[in-house]
Amino acid sequence: MTNCAKMQHGIVNVTVRDVRFPTSLEQHGSDAMHTDPDYSAAYVVIDTDSGLKGFGLTFTCGKGTEIVVCAVKALSGLVVGKSLQEIVSDFRGFYRLLTSDSQMRWLGPEKGVIQLATAAVLNAVWDLWARAESKPLWKLLVDMVSHRRCRSLIYVQCVIAKGKQNILCFHTCTPEHVE
Numbered sequence: 001m002t003n004c005a006k007m008q009h010g011i012v013n014v015t016v017r018d019v020r021f022p023t024s025l026e027q028h029g030s031d032a033m034h035t036d037p038d039y040s041a042a043y044v045v046i047d048t049d050s051g052l053k054g055f056g057l058t059f060t061c062g063k064g065t066e067i068v069v070c071a072v073k074a075l076s077g078l079v080v081g082k083s084l085q086e087i088v089s090d091f092r093g094f095y096r097l098l099t100s101d102s103q104m105r106w107l108g109p110e111k112g113v114i115q116l117a118t119a120a121v122l123n124a125v126w127d128l129w130a131r132a133e134s135k136p137l138w139k140l141l142v143d144m145v146s147h148r149r150c151r152s153l154i155y156v157q158c159v160i161a162k163g164k165q166n167i168l169c170f171h172t173c174t175p176e177h178v179e
Helices: 066-080 084-088 093-097 115-131 137-148
Strands: 010-022 040-048 053-060 154-162 167-174
Touching: 010 066, 010 093, 010 115, 010 154, 040 066, 053 066, 053 115, 066 084, 066 093, 066 115, 084 093, 137 167
Parallel strands: none
Antiparallel strands: 010 040, 040 053, 154 167
């Protein structure tokens, strides 16, 4: 299968679930600022016409997760109908599409509910891309560096093997890193 053919998965559905853990019952994970967190997540599944799925989530502290879920549902109309190839060929443009919708951006494109919803969707897209390439996500990222497919994202610069551990080195992409 050619690389292009691997990426032609059409997105047909985006589902999102509100997943909560009652960690506040015994104050697990509490601190001075978060005295009663119920660790929660907006859990996103992207379905494709080929049956391949991508999974992503974003964490919250409980209350308000339902708002993030609503925001993911609102953004899903911008995702369904696109192909994986269309998204990954202009990942920055896809990010901007999600965060710059004129009717939604007032909810916080750089932080807040739209950023949390966007993060869950983008995490699912990264997972879908790695699955389409039959690679773990870390390998997809490392290969992006070795093929210099970086644009304006933070990317993995190197993997240094140290015993049984891999140390990931991160680097911000600058114009001299872009082919």
